[in-house]
Amino acid sequence: MTTYKSFAVVGGGTVGRPIATGLAAQNVSVILLSRSLTKTPPSGVQLVQVDTSDVAAVTAVLKEHNVDVVISAINAGSAENAAAQKPVVDAAKAAAVKLYVPSEFGCPSDGQTEGFLGGKNKLAEYAKSIGLPSARIYTGLFTEYIPLLTGYNTNGKIRVIGKGDTPVSFTSIPDITGFVVHALTALPPSELENRTLRLEGDRATLNELAPKFNTSVEHVDSVSGEGGDFVTHLLELFEAGAGSSGWDQANKREVSEGAASGNLSWPGHHWKTIKEVHNL
Template sequence: MSAYKSFALVGGGKIGLPVATGLAAKNGSVILLSRSATKTPPSGVQLVQVDTSNAAAVTAVLKEHKVDVVISTIDVGTGEWDVVQKPVVDAAKAAAVKLYVPSEFGCPTDGHTEGMLGGKAKFAGYVKSLGVPYLRIHNGVLTEFLPFFKSPNGKIRVIGKGDTPISFTSIPDIAGFLVHILTTLAPSELENHILRIEGDRATLNEIALKFKTTVDHIDSVEGKWGEFFTYMLKSFEAGGGSTGWDEVNQREGSEGSASGNVLWPGHNWSTIEEVHKL
């Protein structure tokens, strides 16, 4: 049985809000930290206005509400993940929270030194250096985001052959999994663990078939998010899209891509077809 009773969410976005809603439904004490006082929190969730870049201010809030777990779902795009999240984890350390969940929620990051994944890996190293108990979730690509990998002509962008398996997990499954384990598992099963989950698994070539289209073999992606998508597509081709990927040794690791799924027994994970009604 979980010993965690009070939770603080930082980042009320696509993952943060359903996590907050789910925790509140389990009768947990949930606060949503926000710089804006106009944001409307989910039912059962208390909005607390605080400057999340001010570690001292966040520390005071965490202590006042006797928070056990801090969950960051901050989305900083391709920016400096370590810089943006640093004040929050510093506050978690000062407030002696029992568990910190960094904003990973994507492909495995350990061993990466550049780009978004490198930024997340750098921040994970900082959390470890503080000695704050952490829980990291690797879920691969958000299934809902698959259309973003299409070219303007409707084809699936591919850099390379497109035959390397990628992990996909839907937002409701990610949020539900996190709520489930935080409210049912003992701290010893979560502290300083990396959990790898997977709702579905497919190559980009297979994705094209599912969407009844073809692939568009390219060298790079142009436009506003071109650098980011180029970086991710190259990582997918190398194997990094699988939640079981070991970047250091350049192979699938000893833990399977869906090794964490067993912690939510009886759950039916959503497929790509179900999410996109294919």
């Protein structure tokens, strides 16, 4: 059983709030760090106002609440956002936190050097360099985001850059957040500290998504409009193989343990399929 008894969550959005809620349901101490007190915290969670860019202030909060684990759930969809976690990393180290869970929750970042994945990897390497134990959790694409990021919700088709034959991992948000809660409250530290956990709720190529959504594929060279650069980069990552939770960037192949190896740490859990999430 885990020895972690006190948790701090940074970021109360799509991933952070349900993680905080789930942890609180396990009768452990949970604080939610926020720059303002405008949000209503989940039941059993204490909202603590602190400037998360202020290392000394965050350190003081973590010490005051005897925090064992810090979970970052900020939006790390850019290199700049990923770098914004560094003060929290420094504070966690200064406060002698036992485990740091960075805001990965997406495609594998280890070995990546460019874009938002490069920013995530740089932060993880920094945490390692200062001796802060961490658990990196790779999930592939949030299943709920398929219509948004493939363009299905705007033109009714699945956007593809390249051939579209490379497998991509998809994991639902409830499965991701539920796994985090389970792992942090049920697994021993030896299975978490300086470990990589790879999750996969379902697996499909972009070409295979089209018949699931009863539509066709639209091949494009890039995506324009607001957020277009990010989506273009993401679709290029998918084409290169990096959309799989099991991607090994250094060797440009899947890891031997597989994209769903982390699923084994939650025995008996049913992982939602693409069809189940979208009622297809």
